[in-house]
Amino acid sequence: MAARHIVFAVAPDLVLLDACGPLEAFWRAELTVAATAGGGAAGIANGVDGAGAGEAGKAAGSAGSAARPVAYRTTVASIDGGIVQTFPGLPIVTERLDSLADQPIDTLIVPGVPVDEPCTLQPELVAWIRRHATRARRVCSVCTGAFYLAAAGLLDGRRATTHWRDAPHLARRFPNVHVEPDPIFIRDAGRREGEGVVWTSAGVTAGIDLALALIEEDVGHAVAMQAARRLVVFMKRPGGQSQFSAALAAQASANGPFEALHSWMAAHLRDDLSVERLAERTRMSPRTFARRYVDEVGRTPAKTVSALRLEAASRALAESRRPLKRIALDCGFGSEQNLRRAFLRRFGVLPLDYRERFMSAGTPPSETAFEAAQPG
Structure with a gap:
């Protein structure tokens, strides 16, 4: 199978890390596929990394070597080509976008640039994206690269996201984008x-x-997870996950007594966190507390409690093999059934499916398994 051509169309003042992170992810995926190619699909499916695929590869023989791995070929290109200054200042060498006219493009990625209210975009790059986006199987943006896709008309009528700080600006500038x-x-x-x-x-x-999700779409979950591990990324996050952690979002939107309250809530998730109990903690009446909380935080206390508990349970599933019953109790859900319902509502998957998908490679065995393995 031919290599998938990933084109990064960059503008002057490119935010360098917007491009470097995905570039590295695609490269790590290619290394993973190449390392397991000798062992065929079995090596990847079993999570065999790099050197660990050796014996499996020999056993597979000619059947394994006959299947060419899906590889990625990446190009970083700009309108004028040559050296492009980046933010925060490290220059990079790029190809001319027009030089790709006769080359297939599998994935077009537009990384971000610093934006301000006037939002001056490079018109030549906007025009190139508008003309050539249909050549690509999929089009992507990282961070404020969404401004370029919106300016090219590619986001009209679509759902889109960008850095939370620039989202209001994107919405004002391009009202047809959701x-x-x-x-x-x-x-x-x-x-x-x-x-x-x-x-x-x-x-x-x-x-x-984003890059890991694209890799999973192309070559499967196992390769994406191996690429994440090679990157020493703690875990592969689903797209629906919030840009903020629940605790950080709460702390960022409130101060005074509620800042301390949020820290206390995060440390007491299995306790009674009703409005009455929280009001008592802040020395307010339940009615006054509920009104002031919504005014300052922007959501009800119950929604904050739910978000904190769900985040803690997600972290416990990804970082440990603790039984669901224990996680449900520790995180304040009370029962496995309540935990399952919360995960289905928020992520559309059951807790054990979430664990299978996002568990870190180095997750220790469960406490029950550990205790059973001890002598005496």
């Missing part, structure tokens, strides 16, 4: 037949999450 400031990335397949797939993502680290 801007969502919370998700780390969004995949929009369009609403009319023949429309291409457009992916948009939040800031720097979300660009890595």
Whole structure:
């Protein structure tokens, strides 16, 4: 199978890390596929990394070597080519975008640039994206690269995201775009037949999450997870995950007594966190507390409690093999059934499916398994 051509169309003042993160992810995926090619699909499916594929590769023989791995070929290009100054200042060498006229493009990625209210975009790059986007199987942006896709008309009528700080600006500038400031990335397949797939993502680290999602779409979950491990990324995050952690979002939107309250809530998730209990903690009446909380935080206390508990459970599933019953109790859900319902509502998957998908490679065994293995 021919290599998939990934083109990064960059503008002057490119935010360098917006491009570097995805570039590295594609390279790590290519290394993973190449390292397991001798062992065929079995090596990848079993999570065999690099040198660990040796014996499996020999056993597979000619059947394994006959299947060429899907590789990525990446190009970083700009309108004029040559050296492009980046933010925060490290120059990079690029090819001319016009030199790619006769080359197929599998994935077009537009990384971000610093934006301000006037939002001066390079008109030549906007025009190139508008002309050539249909050549690509999918079009993507990292962070404020969404401004270029919007200016080219590719986001009209679509859901899109960008860095939370720039989301209001994107929405004002391009009112035909349905801007969502919370998700780390969004995949929009369009609403009319023949429309291409457009992916948009939040800031720097979300660009890595986006690339891992693209890799999973191309070559499967196992390769994406191996690429994440090679990157020493703690875990592969789903696109619907919030740009903020629940605790950080709460602390960023409130101060005074509620800042201390949020820290206390995060440390007491299995306790009674009713409005009455929280009001008592802040020395307010329940009615006054509920009104002031919504005014300052922008959501009800119950929604904050739910977000904190769900985030803690997600972290416990990814970082440990603790039984679901224990996680449900520790995180304040009370029962496995409540935990399952919360995960289905928020992520559309059951807790064990979430664990299988996002668990770190180095997750220790469960406490029950550990205790059973001890002598005596």
